[in-house]
Amino acid sequence: MVEKMKYIKNDLILKNPLSFWANFPESERFFWFDPQKEEFVIGAERLRAVDPDKDNLSDIPYLFHSQTFFDDVKGERWKNFGGETIAFKHYFVANKKTSYYLTCDPPKNISEIPLTKIKHQISEKASDFSDWEELFQAISQNFTDGKSKKIVASRELEFLSQSPFELESILQNLLENNPNAFIFAYQKEQRIFLGASPEILVQKNGNQLLSYALAGTFPKTMENAGEKLLTDPKNLLEHEIVVQKIKKNLLEKAESVKVGQTGLMELKNVYHLRTLLTAKSSKSSLIDWGKHLHPTPALGGEPRHEALTFLRKHEKHERGLYAAPLGLIDNEGNGTLIVGIRSALINEQKLYAYAGCGIIPSSDALEEFNETKVKLKTILEAL
Numbered sequence: 001m002v003e004k005m006k007y008i009k010n011d012l013i014l015k016n017p018l019s020f021w022a023n024f025p026e027s028e029r030f031f032w033f034d035p036q037k038e039e040f041v042i043g044a045e046r047l048r049a050v051d052p053d054k055d056n057l058s059d060i061p062y063l064f065h066s067q068t069f070f071d072d073v074k075g076e077r078w079k080n081f082g083g084e085t086i087a088f089k090h091y092f093v094a095n096k097k098t099s100y101y102l103t104c105d106p107p108k109n110i111s112e113i114p115l116t117k118i119k120h121q122i123s124e125k126a127s128d129f130s131d132w133e134e135l136f137q138a139i140s141q142n143f144t145d146g147k148s149k150k151i152v153a154s155r156e157l158e159f160l161s162q163s164p165f166e167l168e169s170i171l172q173n174l175l176e177n178n179p180n181a182f183i184f185a186y187q188k189e190q191r192i193f194l195g196a197s198p199e200i201l202v203q204k205n206g207n208q209l210l211s212y213a214l215a216g217t218f219p220k221t222m223e224n225a226g227e228k229l230l231t232d233p234k235n236l237l238e239h240e241i242v243v244q245k246i247k248k249n250l251l252e253k254a255e256s257v258k259v260g261q262t263g264l265m266e267l268k269n270v271y272h273l274r275t276l277l278t279a280k281s282s283k284s285s286l287i288d289w290g291k292h293l294h295p296t297p298a299l300g301g302e303p304r305h306e307a308l309t310f311l312r313k314h315e316k317h318e319r320g321l322y323a324a325p326l327g328l329i330d331n332e333g334n335g336t337l338i339v340g341i342r343s344a345l346i347n348e349q350k351l352y353a354y355a356g357c358g359i360i361p362s363s364d365a366l367e368e369f370n371e372t373k374v375k376l377k378t379i380l381e382a383l
């Protein structure tokens with residue numbers, strides 16, 4: 001029998017919500033900014049990991065949920081990191097109307113901590129273009145063999161910083177540079193996974209569901225990039241595979257599904273093709289929907305099983321939380337799971353940045369490599 005938890009609400013006004021995060025430097029903690037609600041939710045100090053299928057969660061104001069990209073993690077880099085649903089002892093919530101501190105412990109004295117922006121001096125480990133070409137060759141062979149029609153290949157780049165990473169400075173830059181993205185960070189002991197994701201895997205509000213098909217990219221440096229993207233056959237095909245798969249998966253469990261019009265999503269450095277899918281479902285939980293939809297062909301490939309088997313065998317790095325579902329759930333079971341893209345894992349003075357892109361038979365290795373470089377800017381411009 002799990003003890004009933006009561007959270008006490010305290011008024012707390014902070015000039016910068018990141019101050020709350022900065023008050024718990026040694027703790028396990030979670031940072032979340034939702035650009036739709038313009039709301040920050042920060043959790044600090046683990047209360048416990050919960051079992052969403054069994055526990056009564058109505059007394060816990062928020063849960064941080066994450067799934068790893070694959071069900072299991074093999075190496076040290078991602079070991080014991082993510083793949084849990086966690087309740088924290090302390091939460092700070094701030095939106096346009098209100099801000100407060102929720103705690104089930106004696107309240108901490110939270111102080112305003114001035115944030116200093118720093119520019120990190122980083123160096124990159126050797127280029128991985130030959131690895132990329134090798135992976136691309138294997139994907140082409142997979143297509144020729146008729147095994148799959150889309151595979152989302154990714155890169156992991158290792159950087160070394162001359163000084164310890166200033167997390168608040170990085171998060172502040174992510175917030176300022178990416179107003180349309182969900183900004184997230186999760187820290188457990190010395191590892192931190194953070195990023196600015198534009199992609200909602202599934203959002204639940206009562207019986208209403210929303211999912212983004214987000215796939216197809218042009219860099220903004222291209223002339224008339226947005227206009228061209230909307231009529232580019234390769235990107236439209238890459239996109240349509242995602243729309244059809246999310247629609248099919250929603251229809252398997254939802255009462256009704258609507259597919260919106262395909263349009264553009266504009267980010268700092270790229271345009272994406274985006275289609276909103278909405279559905280009605282009164283049965284499954286947000287986490288169940290996350291498990292059912294993950295990975296869409298925007299992150300894995302099509303058919304799903306074949307793409308995953310391929311990626312397990314051929315990608316040299318482990319994905320961990322990269323491209324995996326993660327997000328925030330409230331005490332009514334509503335919330336948002338995004339996918340952990342435009343992201344990086346920090347471990348002491350090392351940073352591993354991740355970026356991937358959808359490959360179909362008409363894709364070109366160098367163009368796709370360059371696309372990952374543009375996507376990596378989300379992280380690199382924040383350092």
Ligand SMILES: C=C(O[C@H]1C=CC=C(C(=O)O)[C@@H]1O)C(=O)O
Pocket residue numbers: 152154199214215216217272297298299323341342354355356357358375
């Ligand atoms: C897999 C990533 O992006 C996905 C999301 C949007 C556009 C994508 C694309 O055009 O390939 C990818 O499917 C990533 O950023 O690592």
